[in-house]
Amino acid sequence: MASTRRSFTILVVLQVLIQIAAAALSVKPTNATTTQTQINSNSVLVALLDSRYTELAELVEKALLLQKLEEAVANHNITIFAPRNEALERELDPEFKRFLLEPRNLRSLQTLLLHHIVPSRLGRSEWPDESTRHNTLSPDPIHLSNFDSVKLAGNAEVVRVDDVFRPDGIIHGISRLLIPNSVQQDFNNRRSLRAISAVKPEGAPEVDPRTNRLKKPAPAVPAGSSPVLPIYYAMAPGPSLAPAPAPGPGGPRHHFDGESQVKDFIQTLLHYGGYNEMADILVNLTNLATEMGKLVSEGYVLTVLAPNDEAMAKLTADQLAEPGAPERIMYYHIVPEYQTEESMYNAVRRFGKIRYDTLHVPHKVVAQEADGSVKFGDDEETAYLFDPDIYTDGRISVQGIDGVLFPASEKMDSKNLESTTTVDRVEVEPKSRRGKLLEVACQNSTFSQPKTLHLPIKKGMCIKDM
Structure with missing residues (x-):
């Protein structure tokens, strides 16, 4: 019994020794590896x-x-x-x-x-x-x-x-x-261009030919605000339209759709009645309708003082025969601001006289309060605002007036011309407005602009591309 117990003890000791030896052997490869990874000077x-x-x-x-x-x-x-x-x-x-x-x-x-x-x-x-x-x-x-x-x-x-x-x-x-x-x-x-961001090269500084100064980048402005450049620099003919600094509502690309807005206000004039001659000049005798559409598309706002047919009938053939006369007349009736009947009346009541800029640079049109309305012009030739807010869409405002306005300098030139003329005049029966427009358009081909809006204004006229 004692010998059996002694042999069992020896067996347990042998097992412990075997485990210790195995643990020691398992550590040796690691030490060997560590020794091998040490790089000597001859490596x-x-x-x-x-x-x-x-x-x-x-x-x-x-x-x-x-x-x-x-x-x-x-x-x-x-x-x-x-x-x-x-x-x-x-x-x-x-x-x-x-x-x-x-x-x-x-x-x-x-x-x-x-x-x-x-x-x-x-x-x-x-x-x-x-x-x-x-x-x-x-x-x-x-x-x-x-x-x-x-x-x-x-x-x-x-x-x-x-x-x-x-x-x-x-x-x-x-x-x-x-x-x-x-x-x-x-x-x-x-x-490849898809994986890197291109760096826009910076060229030499450019000089603005209008001011002879270095061009500066336009400051950041909120969306829908007016362009930085004055509207006169964006008018045709010119180098190019001044781009709006920020997009606005409307249009296929969420910009201002000036062409549609101009077409809407001209159609409104026709349906309103009494302003066919004004629409005729904008569409058929000049390219002002297209030009106004471009200006509105680029973010500009306009107020049109539209003379009615009765006022337009008082124009003589001589006033329309000079090349560019219809454009100058219409430019003087377009204010590069957005004004309504209420805003203009409140302004003239508070300040007495207001001078509004026009597209006929540098001439301005004078407005003042008279008989509870707004009167334009400061001489004997004046016009009253009697058809307010014919068309207002936030970009274009049309106000009907009962007279045709001329700058003071042009009126003085016409008076001096009449006083120095010694040729006897032959009194003729005044033609209707339609006859004068036809006569001027047929004699002066420079007014034959392409019809871009295709509005049914007149039939049978001799203007090209009708």
């Missing part, structure tokens, strides 16, 4: 850092690959194909080099450098006679070949065979950098 990695391939060594440090290469050297011999410094300094594409050194492209740089390292020893004696494929530390393999005693690694010539010879590796000097297909594809994707 090929130390030789690379102290060799003539300093540019490649700097790239290896920037790519954080020293630890990975130490592990590779500890496990097996390696072969490094090192590009000469000139290939990395002057012969490499600057854009591609900039791509490699960007922090976000660290993985591409690591793949490119590992592509130059083969995890086996390939010296002069082991160099293949035919083209052979060898794995590298990167996913892309490398092809080694020998043609007419010229050794090639990929598409680079080996200019220094066995340049650095160490027990754990060999360094061959090559003429150029080896670029794997994966890195080249990453570079192409990054360079």
Whole structure:
């Protein structure tokens, strides 16, 4: 019984000793590995850092690959194909080099450098006679070949065979950098317009021909506000329309739809009645309807003082015969502001006289309060606002008046011309407004503008493109 108990105790002790020995053996490989990963001064990695391939060594440090290469050297011999410094300094594409050194492209740089390292020893004696494929530390393999005693690694010539010879590796000097297909594809994707943000080039400062000063960018303004440039610079004929600084409501692209708004207000004049002559001039005798549509589309606002047919009938043929006369007359009746009957009446009641700018630069039209209404003009030729707010849409306002307005300077010129004329006049029966328009349009072809709005205003007229 005692011998049995003694043998059992010996068996337990033996099992404990076996477990302790197994634990000790399991620790030894780790210590051995730690000892093997320690790089001595005769390593090929130390030789690379102290060799003539300093540019490649700097790239290896920037790519954080020293630890990975130490592990590779500890496990097996390696072969490094090192590009000469000139290939990395002057012969490499600057854009591609900039791509490699960007922090976000660290993985591409690591793949490119590992592509130059083969995890086996390939010296002069082991160099293949035919083209052979060898794995590298990167996913892309490398092809080694020998043609007419010229050794090639990929598409680079080996200019220094066995340049650095160490027990754990060999360094061959090559003429150029080896670029794997994966890195080249990453570079192409990054360079494409879909992956990068283009930088708008800044040219020389421009001089504004109107002011002879340097052009300055327009300040930021809220959406729907008026353009920065005055409306006179946007009028045709001119260099170009001044763009609105911010989009507004309406239109297919959420901009102001000036053409439709002008067409609506002209159709409103026709349906309202008594303003057919005004619509006739805007559409048929001039291109003002198209021009007004462009101005409104670019963000400008307009107030039209529309003379009725009775007032237009008082115009003589001489007043319309001069080239450009219909345009000048209409320009003087267009105010580059948005005014309603209420706003104008409140202004003249408070301030007495108001001078409004017109598109007939530099002439202004005078407005004042009279008989509970607004009277335009300050001479014997005046016009009262008697059809208020015929059309108001927030961009165009049409106010009906009972007279045709002329600037004071033009009225003085016409009076001086009448006083200096000595030719006897022949009294003729005044023609109707329709006859005068037909006569002027047929004699002066400059008023024959293309009909763009196609409104049914007159029939049988001799104007072109009707």
